[in-house]
Amino acid sequence: MEDNLDAVEKLRETALIRMAAQQQIVARSFNKNVKAKMFQLGDWVLRKAFQNIKNPANRKLAPPWEGPYEITQVIGNGAYRLTDQHGNLVPRSWNATHLRKYYF
Structure with a gap:
């Protein structure tokens, strides 16, 4: 045993x-x-539109991306601070996985 x-x-x-x-x-x-997404200061990006942010009346027809937004601060570890086209600061930081490069 x-x-x-x-x-x-x-x-x-x-x-x-x-x-x-x-x-x-x-x-x-x-x-x-x-592959890590890397953005620079001044880049324009689109932000992923989450279900709680979208207009519930649109449902499936709502656009999946919002924006464009400008990157104003690189916080680190893929986090960025954004401002909209009018210069208003977006309330919280966003991770690079939820951002996509915007081409003019």
């Missing part, structure tokens, strides 16, 4: 090692295909 308990501990350790190795392989594969 004691031999079985020792074998169980050894099996757990090898399983943990295999699991960590597999997680590293998956993470490496995922990170290889991810």
Whole structure:
């Protein structure tokens, strides 16, 4: 019985090692295909329109993007402060995943 308990501990350790190795392989594969969006000060972007911001009367026909907005401050880690066309500051910062470059 004691031999079985020792074998169980050894099996757990090898399983943990295999699991960590597999997680590293998956993470490496995922990170290889991810491309970070980077914007500069003064760039014009479109902001993703979320369901709680859209007009409920439009439903599916509502435009998926709002804007254009100008980037006025780079906060870091992909976060940006925006202003609209009239110079009004947007209340909170926005992540680059929710922004898209606007071409004139």
